Amino acid sequence: MTESLLAAPGAEVATDAEAAADAADALRITHHRLDDGVRDVIAKEIAERTSASVLDSDDNQAILSGIGAHVLRRHLPGQVLDALDAFRLDGRHVLKLSNLPTQHFPPTPVHGYGDESALPLVNALHFGLVKLLGMTPYAVAYENRGRLIRNVVPNPEAAGATSSWGADSEFFWHTDNPHLPFGEPGTDPRGYVPRYLTFYTVRNEERVPTEVAAVDEVVRHLDPALLRALERPGFVVGAPDSNDFPDAPELLDGTALFDRDEAGRNRARYDAGTTRGTDPATDEQVRAFHTALGRVHGAAFTLETGDFLVFDNYRVVHRRRAFTPDPAPTARWLRRCYAS
Ligand SMILES: [Fe+2]
Numbered sequence: 575m576t577e578s579l580l581a582a583p584g585a586e587v588a589t590d591a592e593a594a595a596d597a598a599d600a601l602r603i604t605h606h607r608l609d610d611g612v613r614d615v616i617a618k619e620i621a622e623r624t625s626a627s628v629l630d631s632d633d634n635q636a637i638l639s640g641i642g643a644h645v646l647r648r649h650l651p652g653q654v655l656d657a658l659d660a661f662r663l664d665g666r667h668v669l670k671l672s673n674l675p676t677q678h679f680p681p682t683p684v685h686g687y688g689d690e691s692a693l694p695l696v697n698a699l700h701f702g703l704v705k706l707l708g709m710t711p712y713a714v715a716y717e718n719r720g721r722l723i724r725n726v727v728p729n730p731e732a733a734g735a736t737s738s739w740g741a742d743s744e745f746f747w748h749t750d751n752p753h754l755p756f757g758e759p760g761t762d763p764r765g766y767v768p769r770y771l772t773f774y775t776v777r778n779e780e781r782v783p784t785e786v787a788a789v790d791e792v793v794r795h796l797d798p799a800l801l802r803a804l805e806r807p808g809f810v811v812g813a814p815d816s817n818d819f820p821d822a823p824e825l826l827d828g829t830a831l832f833d834r835d836e837a838g839r840n841r842a843r844y845d846a847g848t849t850r851g852t853d854p855a856t857d858e859q860v861r862a863f864h865t866a867l868g869r870v871h872g873a874a875f876t877l878e879t880g881d882f883l884v885f886d887n888y889r890v891v892h893r894r895r896a897f898t899p900d901p902a903p904t905a906r907w908l909r910r911c912y913a914s
Pocket of ligand 1: 738748749750892
């Protein structure tokens with residue numbers, strides 16, 4: 575079991591050593607790998623506690639959370655429990671846990687939705703970890719049919735789309751649902767940018783990396799005058815492809831792309847496909863920002879079966895390069911849940 579405060583073991587090596595050092599310096603990552611014995615005892619105990627009933631990830635989320643958190647608290651090493659506890663409080667950007675239990679997995683539900691009751695172990699683990707992180711899982715009515723778990727899969731119907739269901743188009747550096755206001759602790763999260771994105775990895779045989787960069791690193795790539803401009807409310811940010819109209823909030827008009835949270839930390843909102851200026855000058859600022867983002871390095875996580883990843887969607891940007899998915903039964907499949 576290892577922990578790195580700056581760069582995760584396995585984060586891909588930079589071509590430019592200086593850029594990599596800068597990115598690693600900005601990104602605060604915690605990584606732990608479970609021993610096989612710990613993994614197996616957690617799997618056995620969750621299976622025993624979930625085998626007697628049918629548990630759906632929406633209808634029975636609280637029960638799955640309770641079972642998962644109980645078993646994880648009993649068996650995870652103290653160091654891992656402390657890391658989960660500290661993630662939010664310490665303002666870390668990314669936490670990764672490797673070698674979590676797996677179960678029998680059905681074929682990848684490439685059209686987006688599958689039988690949730692067939693996945694009691696991964697749902698108990700996922701919601702249990704969210705609970706131990708001190709977070710609340712939630713969904714919004716206008717996205718993913720209002721379901722808590724989003725199957726991040728290469729959906730053939732999303733070909734060409736920059737969406738969590740896309741594959742063949744690069745999804746450039748962005749934050750999720752950037753067209754909403756930033757939320758504050760203790761509020762109903764559904765009207766705000768999702769604070770945290772959490773993922774459990776079912777399969778990633780195509781070895782597609784999930785790339786993450788600290789907003790602090792992005793800021794270092796911006797000319798100070800451009801940063802000041804992006805901190806002014808001169809921009810329009812629309813809803814991403816994943817939002818189902820007409821119920822979704824459509825756009826944020828007259829917003830800044832950068833600001834600071836209550837602790838003075840940088841946060842950002844951006845989606846290249848939906849962000850624009852309100853006049854030629856601010857349009858030019860968006861183009862300059864986009865160009866600067868192209869120099870951002872970040873860190874790449876090639877998630878494997880049984881990996882869990884959480885990152886702060888206010889204080890990091892993320893991207894996924896274009897890839898060629900495997901055939902449907904074994905295509906890439908991550909399970910994502912918003913949390914606040
Ligand atoms: Fe995203």
